[in-house]
Structures are given as C-alpha cells and as structure tokens.
Amino acid sequence: MVNDAFPERSRREQRAARFDFAQRAGITYYLTTTQVSYSYMSIYREEEYSKRFDPGLWKKLFQFARPYKKYFLGLAVVMIAVASIDAVFPLLTRYVIDHFIIPGTLEGLWKFVMIYLVIITVQAMNVWTLIAIAGKIDMWISYDIRRKGFQHLQDLSFSYYDKTPVGWMMARMTSDIRRLADVLAWGVVDSVWGLTMMIAIMIAMLSLNWKLALVTLIVVPPLVVISLLFQQKILKAQRRVRKINSRITAGFNEGIGGAKTTKTLVREAENLQEFQEETGAMFRSSVQAAVLASLYLPSVLALASIGTGLALWFGGQQILLETISYGTLAAFLSYTVLFFDPIRDLARVFAELQSAQASAERIFSMLSTPPEITDKPEVVARYGDVYQPKPESWPEIQGNLAFKNVSFAYKEGEHVLSNFNLEVKAGEKIALVGETGAGKSTIVNLACRFFEPSEGQILIDGVDYRDRSLAWLQSHLGYVLQTPHLFSGTVKENIRYGRLEATDEEIVNAAKLVNAHEFIMKMERGYDTEVGEGGNRLSTGEKQLISFARAILANPRIFVLDEATSSVDTETEQKIQHAIHHVLKDRTSFIIAHRLSTIREADRILVIRRGKLTEQGSHHELLKQKGYYYRLYTNQFMEEHETQVLRAA
Numbered sequence: 001m002v003n004d005a006f007p008e009r010s011r012r013e014q015r016a017a018r019f020d021f022a023q024r025a026g027i028t029y030y031l032t033t034t035q036v037s038y039s040y041m042s043i044y045r046e047e048e049y050s051k052r053f054d055p056g057l058w059k060k061l062f063q064f065a066r067p068y069k070k071y072f073l074g075l076a077v078v079m080i081a082v083a084s085i086d087a088v089f090p091l092l093t094r095y096v097i098d099h100f101i102i103p104g105t106l107e108g109l110w111k112f113v114m115i116y117l118v119i120i121t122v123q124a125m126n127v128w129t130l131i132a133i134a135g136k137i138d139m140w141i142s143y144d145i146r147r148k149g150f151q152h153l154q155d156l157s158f159s160y161y162d163k164t165p166v167g168w169m170m171a172r173m174t175s176d177i178r179r180l181a182d183v184l185a186w187g188v189v190d191s192v193w194g195l196t197m198m199i200a201i202m203i204a205m206l207s208l209n210w211k212l213a214l215v216t217l218i219v220v221p222p223l224v225v226i227s228l229l230f231q232q233k234i235l236k237a238q239r240r241v242r243k244i245n246s247r248i249t250a251g252f253n254e255g256i257g258g259a260k261t262t263k264t265l266v267r268e269a270e271n272l273q274e275f276q277e278e279t280g281a282m283f284r285s286s287v288q289a290a291v292l293a294s295l296y297l298p299s300v301l302a303l304a305s306i307g308t309g310l311a312l313w314f315g316g317q318q319i320l321l322e323t324i325s326y327g328t329l330a331a332f333l334s335y336t337v338l339f340f341d342p343i344r345d346l347a348r349v350f351a352e353l354q355s356a357q358a359s360a361e362r363i364f365s366m367l368s369t370p371p372e373i374t375d376k377p378e379v380v381a382r383y384g385d386v387y388q389p390k391p392e393s394w395p396e397i398q399g400n401l402a403f404k405n406v407s408f409a410y411k412e413g414e415h416v417l418s419n420f421n422l423e424v425k426a427g428e429k430i431a432l433v434g435e436t437g438a439g440k441s442t443i444v445n446l447a448c449r450f451f452e453p454s455e456g457q458i459l460i461d462g463v464d465y466r467d468r469s470l471a472w473l474q475s476h477l478g479y480v481l482q483t484p485h486l487f488s489g490t491v492k493e494n495i496r497y498g499r500l501e502a503t504d505e506e507i508v509n510a511a512k513l514v515n516a517h518e519f520i521m522k523m524e525r526g527y528d529t530e531v532g533e534g535g536n537r538l539s540t541g542e543k544q545l546i547s548f549a550r551a552i553l554a555n556p557r558i559f560v561l562d563e564a565t566s567s568v569d570t571e572t573e574q575k576i577q578h579a580i581h582h583v584l585k586d587r588t589s590f591i592i593a594h595r596l597s598t599i600r601e602a603d604r605i606l607v608i609r610r611g612k613l614t615e616q617g618s619h620h621e622l623l624k625q626k627g628y629y630y631r632l633y634t635n636q637f638m639e640e641h642e643t644q645v646l647r648a649a
C-alpha cells in the first residue's frame with residue numbers, strides 16, 4: 001500500500017504533517033507545525049502504477065460522474081451535433097465549387113449564404129454550450145473528489161500523517177484530482193467528437209464515391225498505429241518531466257526554506273550538485289518529449305499527404321472520366337486532412353486515460369485508507385461524529401483520567417509504554433519530565449486519543465474513552481505546542497479560531513489572561529494586524545502567546561501544554577506561569593517542560609524514564625527524594641545560576 005512507499009520520517013516532520021491537517025480540520029486542537037526539514041531531495045517518491053486497464057477502478061470513478069449523468073448525456077448530444085456539422089463543411093465547399101464556381105453563376109448564392117450563416121450560428125451556439133457544460137462537469141467533479149479527499153484526510157489518524165509526506169497528499173489533492181476531472185469531462189468531449197467525426201467523414205466519403213473513399217482511407221490504419229505509439233511515448237516522457245519537476249519544486253522548497261541550515265553546515269556545493277543532477281535529468285526528458293513531438297507531426301503530415309496524393313491521383317482520373325465532380329474531389333481532399341484531427345485526439349485521450357488511471361489509483365489509495373482511530377458504529381449512532389455531532393447526548397465531562405495497564409507501540413514489537421498505570425483526578429495539574437524520547441508526548445497523545453492503546457484501557461470519568469465519541473473528547477481538549485501554527489489572517493481571527501462564536505470582548509480577555517494583550521496593542525493595527533502565512537510575521541514567543549489565548553478561549557476541560565512556553569523570555573514566562581496557574585485551576589492539565597522552573601507549581605510531577613513512571617510527587621517531595629528529578633533540577637539550577645552570574649559580570 002501507499003504508506004510502505006515512504007521511508008521512516010523524522011518525528012518533527014511527522015508532527016508537522018499531522019498537525020497541519022489536524023488544524024485544517026477545525027477540531028479544537030491547538031497544535032503547531034514546526035519548520036519541516038526533510039532530507040533534501042529525498043522526500044517525494046512517486047509510485048509506479050499498473051498500466052493495464054482496471055475496470056474496478058473506473059467503476060469507482062464513475063460514481064463521481066453519476067450525479068452528472070444528465071449533463072454527460074447533454075454533452076454527448078451537443079458533441080454529436082458539433083461533429084456532424086464539422087463534417088458537413090466540406091460538402092458545402094463541394095456545393096460552392098459545383099454550383100457557383102464551375103458553372104460561373106451566382107444564382108442561388110444568397111440562399112446559400114443564408115443557410116451557411118444559420119449553420120455557423122448553430123455551430124457557435126453548440127460550441128458555447130459544450131464548453132459551458134464540460135467546464136461545469138470538470139469543476140463539479142473536482143470539487144466532489146476534493147471535498148471527499150479533504151474530509152477523508154481529516155478523518156485519518158495521526159499515524160497516517162506520520163508515514164505520509166504532506167507533499168504527497170497535496171499532490172493527490174491538487175494535480176491528480178485536476179487531471180482526473182479534466183480527463184472525465186474533456187475526454188468525453190474529445191472522444192464523442194472524434195468518434196462521430198470519423199463515422200460522419202466515412203459515411204460522407206463512402207456515399208460520395210466508395211471506390212475513391214477506400215483508396216483514400218488506406219492511410220488510416222498506419223495513421224492510427226503511429227498516433228497511438230507516439231502519443232504514448234510523448235505522454236511517458238511528459239510524465240517523467242512532471243515527476244522530476246515535482247522533485248525540483250521540493251528541492252527549491254527545501255533549498256530556500258533550509259537556506260540558513262545549508263549555510264551553517266556548509267552544504268552548498270553538495271546541494272547544488274544534487275540539484276544539478278535533477279535538472280540534468282529534467283533537461284534530458286524534456287528534450288526527449290520535444291523530439292518525439294517534433295517527429296510525430298511530420299509523420300502524420302506525411303501520411304496525410306500520402307492520403308491527399310492518393311485522392312488527387314485517383315480522383316483526378318475519375319474527373320477525367322467524368323465520374324466525379326471537381327467539388328467532390330475538393331471535399332475528398334478536405335476529408336482526408338480532417339480525418340487526421342479525430343485520430344490524433346482519440347490517440348491522445350487514450351494515452352491520457354492511462355495517466356488518469358494512475359491518478360485515480362493514487363487518489364483511491366488515499367481514500368481507501370481506513371482511519372485507525374474511529375468511533376464504533378454504536379457510538380456514532382448515539383453521540384454523532386465530527387461532522388454530525390449530537391452534543392445534547394454528550395455526557396458531562398469531569399476530567400478524571402486513568403491509564404489501566406496501557407501498552408503502546410508505534411512499530412510492532414517496539415513498545416514505548418508497557419503496562420503503564422496512572423490515575424489523574426479532575427482538575428489535577430500534572431507535569432511530565434524526563435529525557436528526550438522517554439515517552440512523555442506519547443502519554444499525552446494517548447490521553448488525547450490521537451493514538452489508542454495497543455493493550456489496556458484509558459478511562460475518562462471511569463468510562464473507556466473508546467465508548468465515547470472522539471468529537472466529545474476533542475471538544476474538551478486544548479493543546480498548545482512549542483512551535484505554534486497560526487493561520488493567515490488577523491490576530492483576532494486566530495484567537496477566535498478557538499471558539500467561533502466568541503465576542504471581541506472575550507477575545508481580548510483571553511489575550512489579557514495570557515499577557516498577550518500588551519504586545520498585541522503595540523502592533524500597528526492591534527488585534528486587526530495580519531499575522532502572515534503560518535504566523536511568520538510574529539516571533540515564536542508571540543505565536544505561543546496567541547495560540548495559548550486561542551486555546552483558553554475554547555474553555556477546555558483537559559489542557560495539554562507541550563513545551564508551550566519554551567520560546568518566551570524569562571520575564572514573559574513568569575507572567576505566563578501566573579496565567580497558567582490561574583487558567584489551569586480546576587482543569588485537568590498535562591504540562592511537558594524541559595525547563596523545570598516552569599513546573600514547580602504542578603500538583604504532581606511525573607518522572608518518565610524509558611516509558612516507565614519512576615518518580616512522582618510535588619516539587620518539594622521529589623527534591624527530598626534526591627533521585628533523578630533532584631539531579632535534573634539541581635543541574636539546571638546550577639546552569640541558570642552560572643549564566644546569571646556571567647551576565648552580571
């Protein structure tokens with residue numbers, strides 16, 4: 001399946017990926033993206049897909065077309081009309097030659113001109129209608145698939161985002177869907193037009209003079225073969241160019257985003273070398289595509305010319321024998337040239353169908369990935385899901401939380417937690433400390449049901465949280481991360497994201513509570529200041545404060561602060577500590593912090609080492625125990641003290 005195609009991703013990337021989509025989902029997470037740093041050029045690996053026609057896949061795809069079948073039918077009718085009229089034009093030329101030019105008379109010309117005008121007006125209207133219908137179908141289908149894709153991405157669990165690069169998902173949601181809708185809508189236009197045109201031309205030629213028709217149509221079979229061969233090769237080369245192009249775009253992204261890191265690691269030369277290899281491959285594939293395209297047209301023109309030559313040769317003889325008119329020969333010549341268009345179009349549609357099938361496979365592989373964490377059907381029936389919640393049936397939440405013999409592994413066999421037990425009372429302020437990779441974030445992620453235990457149970461207010469709805473739990477969650485993500489928009493809009501119906505006054509109060517009001521008011525337009533994409537016009541500390549205000553506004557029962565105050569200065573941190581103390585009162589909260597001064601006030605500090613709870617108690621109790629916490633605290637204290645002394649000196 002798709003996910004196996006990706007190498008293990010760094011944890012930072014994984015967080016960034018899943019939180020990016022979690023935030024778009026609009027659920028009450030206050031998670032953040034970090035500056036993603038993929039290994040340059042190694043992120044985007046497109047899979048090769050089967051080339052055989054896959055009826056099952058097309059059946060699934062036609063489900064998206066089904067709601068618009070009336071429009072497809074209308075489109076087919078209009079296209080038949082367009083092609084039939086296109087095929088009539090050489091007959092009009094024939095009429096002009098045989099009735100006006102050869103006899104040298106203008107008699108009946110006005111009538112002819114009037115009929116001609118009516119025909120081209122009808123044709124213009126047909127073309128307008130077909131563009132309008134096909135354009136609408138194209139848009140509707142891409143809208144439907146995108147909507148379904150986006151909804152599914154929101155439903156997918158964190159583990160999916162751990163394995164799948166954001167770039168891959170973006171490509172599915174944009175270019176693949178675009179291509180698919182395009183082929184569905186415009187492929188119908190081209191194929192109906194092409195087929196009708198070919199049939200109409202053949203009927204016209206055969207009825208004008210079947211012998212001459214058979215001679216002229218000799219060139220059609222080689223024309224079909226050449227067109228199919230070339231179109232497939234051209235498409236293959238173009239696909240290679242597109243693949244490399246997406247890697248180059250990723251390379252640009254990486255190169256620009258990671259410019260500072262590149263410089264500090266003196267990696268410029270290697271990066272340039274890697275980049276040149278990609279652009280070299282792109283150059284070769286582009287040249288190949290251009291050479292193929294440049295060979296195709298002359299080959300087709302040569303065949304068309306042979307057809308024209310044959311028509312002239314045999315047609316000329318027939319004229320001398322007076323078995324056909326000059327007009328008929330002219331019509332034949334036009335038909336020979338006209339025949340080339342539908343063949344070329346059909347060959348292109350045929351080749352594009354293969355590419356569309358690959359897009360469809362990619363999209364459906366995403367759509368058919370089941371979310372690992374979902375509500376059971378009976379839970380959905382009772383409480384509703386994220387899209388149709390039934391808050392009136394939701395139980396009150398107290399905020400008591402218990403881990404009962406919980407084991408958990410991200411990868412099979414590699415347990416991060418084994419038989420982990422923990423009881424947290426409603427309103428308790430819990431701090432988690434421990435070395436990097438000890439399992440602190442895993443514990444809170446399990447508590448928030450971003451992952452579920454492989455064994456054991458997590459109870460909220462005494463009930464296994466799998467018996468309650470995800471939406472219920474998440475509507476009571478507030479989560480603030482170290483590197484918060486803000487959305488493009490104003491400060492006010494970003495805070496309001498926590499609770500859309502909040503008044504301006506409530507927003508200002510939330511900002512005041514976390515000491516963000518002061519710096520917001522110092523900004524040029526106060527709460528109406530634009531924060532830029534991802535909040536990049538603000539410092540990390542400022543973003544932290546805003547995301548904190550946003551989380552508070554939602555008034556969650558369970559609050560998680562994962563290194564949430566690591567980027568603010570000591571003075572601001574003290575202010576936030578004060579706010580945290582105030583805000584977290586009566587809420588169950590988990591605080592993960594490496595800076596131990598920030599967690600002294602916690603009701604209980606848990607020391608986690610290799611997934612085990614090794615020490616617990618208040619700050620003073622733990623200091624008295626003189627264990628790991630004591631060593632950690634005294635070391636940090638000494639370091640901070642030395643820094644202060646140095647600064648003072």
Ligand SMILES: Nc1ncnc2c1ncn2[C@@H]1O[C@H](COP(=O)(O)OP(=O)(O)OP(=O)(O)O)[C@@H](O)[C@H]1O
Pocket residue numbers: 011014162410411416434435436437438439440441442443
């Ligand atoms: N999404 C993931 N996929 C696979 N392994 C993971 C994932 N997240 C964490 N791990 C692994 O699980 C273990 C515990 O990680 P966790 O993030 O819980 O540690 P932590 O104590 O929060 O560390 P830090 O202080 O660095 O944030 C680590 O060995 C880590 O590599």
